[in-house]
Amino acid sequence: MGKNSFANKLSWSIIGIVSVIYLAALVIIAVIFYQLMTDEATHLSQESLAHASRMYFNLIVVGLLGLVVIFFVCRHVIKTKTRPVTEELETTSIANERMESELNVARAIQMGMLNTKFPEQLYAMLCPAKEVGGDFYDFSLKDGKLYFAIGDVSGKGVPASLMMALTSVIMRFVAGLGLPINTMLERINNSVSEANSHGMFVTLFVARLDIRSGHLEYCNAGHNPIVVIPPEGDPYFLKAKPNIAIGLLGDFHYEGESLELKPGTRLVAYTDGVTEAEQASLSQFGDDRLMSWAQAIAQENATIHDKEVVESLYQTVKHFAGDNPQNDDIAIMSLKFDPNNIMTKRRFNPIKDKSIEIIEFLMASPDMPADEELRFKLRLSIEEAVENVVRYAYDGGIGWLEVGTSLDHDALVLTVELRDAGVPFNPLEQPDPDTTSSAEERQVGGLGIYLCKKLMDSIDYRYEDGNNVLTMKKLI
Amino acid sequence: METIINNESGKTLVVLKGRIDTTNADQFQQDIAPLMEGEHPDIEIDCSEMTYTSSQGLRIFLLLQKSVNARGGIMVLRNMNPQVKEVFDITGFSNIITIL
Numbered sequence: 001m002g003k004n005s006f007a008n009k010l011s012w013s014i015i016g017i018v019s020v021i022y023l024a025a026l027v028i029i030a031v032i033f034y035q036l037m038t039d040e041a042t043h044l045s046q047e048s049l050a051h052a053s054r055m056y057f058n059l060i061v062v063g064l065l066g067l068v069v070i071f072f073v074c075r076h077v078i079k080t081k082t083r084p085v086t087e088e089l090e091t092t093s094i095a096n097e098r099m100e101s102e103l104n105v106a107r108a109i110q111m112g113m114l115n116t117k118f119p120e121q122l123y124a125m126l127c128p129a130k131e132v133g134g135d136f137y138d139f140s141l142k143d144g145k146l147y148f149a150i151g152d153v154s155g156k157g158v159p160a161s162l163m164m165a166l167t168s169v170i171m172r173f174v175a176g177l178g179l180p181i182n183t184m185l186e187r188i189n190n191s192v193s194e195a196n197s198h199g200m201f202v203t204l205f206v207a208r209l210d211i212r213s214g215h216l217e218y219c220n221a222g223h224n225p226i227v228v229i230p231p232e233g234d235p236y237f238l239k240a241k242p243n244i245a246i247g248l249l250g251d252f253h254y255e256g257e258s259l260e261l262k263p264g265t266r267l268v269a270y271t272d273g274v275t276e277a278e279q280a281s282l283s284q285f286g287d288d289r290l291m292s293w294a295q296a297i298a299q300e301n302a303t304i305h306d307k308e309v310v311e312s313l314y315q316t317v318k319h320f321a322g323d324n325p326q327n328d329d330i331a332i333m334s335l336k337f338d339p340n341n342i343m344t345k346r347r348f349n350p351i352k353d354k355s356i357e358i359i360e361f362l363m364a365s366p367d368m369p370a371d372e373e374l375r376f377k378l379r380l381s382i383e384e385a386v387e388n389v390v391r392y393a394y395d396g397g398i399g400w401l402e403v404g405t406s407l408d409h410d411a412l413v414l415t416v417e418l419r420d421a422g423v424p425f426n427p428l429e430q431p432d433p434d435t436t437s438s439a440e441e442r443q444v445g446g447l448g449i450y451l452c453k454k455l456m457d458s459i460d461y462r463y464e465d466g467n468n469v470l471t472m473k474k475l476i
Numbered sequence: 477m478e479t480i481i482n483n484e485s486g487k488t489l490v491v492l493k494g495r496i497d498t499t500n501a502d503q504f505q506q507d508i509a510p511l512m513e514g515e516h517p518d519i520e521i522d523c524s525e526m527t528y529t530s531s532q533g534l535r536i537f538l539l540l541q542k543s544v545n546a547r548g549g550i551m552v553l554r555n556m557n558p559q560v561k562e563v564f565d566i567t568g569f570s571n572i573i574t575i576l
Contacts, residue, residue, distance in 0.1 A: 355498045355499075373559060376528065376559045377559075379528070380528070380530060380563065383497060383530050384531055387498050387530070387532075433568070434568075435566075435567060435568025435571070436568060436571065437568075438572060439538065439541045439542050439545055439572040439573070440542060440545065442538055442568075442572060444535045444538060444539070447531035447534055447535065447567055448530075450566075450567065451531055451563065451566065451567065454566045455566070
């Protein structure tokens with residue numbers, strides 16, 4: 001304490017001395033200036049004199065302001081110099097802690113920006129080398145078109161993550177515009193180039209797959225070539241026209257291209273954190289090891305899921321790197337073109353008085369058969385199932401119903417699915433009506449679901465994530 | 477959905493046209509309200525142009541049949557298309573409603 005009060009006294013004396021010297025200098029300058037101004041020998045005109053007076057006034061004001069500044073600067077300097085060492089250490093560790101917690105929040109925000117609601121035919125993962133990173137992926141499925149992208153910002157850590165955030169926001173916006181794939185990249189490039197003050201760049205692979213026809217449009221802006229695993233034959237790197245990375249040069253003309261995928265073809269996109277993963281000996285994972293891995297995957301391509309594919313590659317890379325810490329961000333995405341069992345779905349909200357609209361939507365699905373007899377049975381089952389939700393699932397009829405169809409082209413099985421968040425209710429647990437009783441004994445309820453059971457080949461109910469899910473199947 | 481009702485020498489002739497589904501079941505029930513009145517009704521319904529019925533339509537047929545039975549009358553449904561007939565069969569309605 002004594003030490004601190006001594007330091008205090010000392011600091012105030014220093015401030016005093018500095019202030020006095022400064023004030024003295026100011027007074028001397030003012031006096032000289034005044035003498036010069038009023039000296040007859042200088043012969044100032046009226047105008048010049050007025051000007052000089054203003055200058056004089058300004059000098060005094062600025063001078064006094066300077067005094068205030070000196071006061072605060074001195075105080076600050078003295079305070080910092082005399083702070084005890086422990087306090088300084090404490091401050092540093094508090095600063096570190098704060099930095100760390102801020103990075104953790106930043107990581108949560110960055111991870112939160114990633115889409116994790118994977119459609120059936122795609123899976124992806126991101127694993128930054130530091131808390132935050134510059135790799136990213138994105139996808140969306142709309143109107144039978146699966147758009148997907150994977151990218152890598154030059155550098156790592158916070159600067160890369162900021163650039164990643166910028167790029168992915170722009171990309172998501174542009175993706176929604178339904179532009180040709182090369183125009184899409186041009187828009188992204190122009191926007192990113194404009195906002196890019198530090199000469200960073202982003203390698204990006206963007207594609208759009210028609211999930212029914214297998215038509216793939218893609219454009220590669222300096223990114224690693226994606227791996228194609230066809231249903232038969234060897235995996236290969238997808239050749240792409242060279243386009244420069246995003247952010248380097250505005251108004252660059254990007255070239256897109258297209259490919260027809262065979263059913264069962266899998267695509268694996270990744271960032272250079274995969275191929276450049278290093279062992280302690282500094283040898284890298286490389287393209288050859290990636291291809292060997294793809295060969296192995298090709299053996300079980302028909303049965304393996306995208307999530308397993310992604311995890312398999314990640315584990316293979318990690319195993320290769322051994323104890324060597326991950327030195328770059330890693331992003332991996334896998335998707336498969338499988339025209340079978342694609343769910344065409346839509347969520348209706350609200351559903352009150354919407355039964356007929358919902359039924360018509362399902363009946364208009366491309367999965368529906370043309371045969372009139374089948375359509376009659378399907379329509380009746382659908383109507384009964386939809387009515388059941390519309391009338392009873394929600395109190396007052398306010399709520400949503402998501403309906404969809406899918407078709408297994410090989411087995412020729414049509415699936416109709418209904419999902420709602422209403423009161424948990426298993427319609428299959430209701431007793432069947434007694435079809436042998438007389439008119440007087442017959443009850444009017446329970447007929448709808450009974451018809452579904454009889455007209456469809458199978459009907460299943462499950463309660464999942466707070467939703468009632470009813471699945472009906474019919475051989476067509 | 478169209479419901480045409482004619483009375484001919486004590487017999488009620490009904491022609492049903494179109495679909496009975498969730499959109500018009502209530503209307504169908506109102507349309508056939510006259511059939512729910514009178515003693516010893518004798519009702520004949522031509523179903524040749526009725527193309528579809530959901531369980532809500534069935535429910536109304538059941539109410540009508542119960543009402544006819546209670547009043548000591550008779551009701552027949554004629555010329556039903558096979559698909560609609562199947563719905564009546566599956567639900568056991570063919571056992572309680574006379575379909576010719």
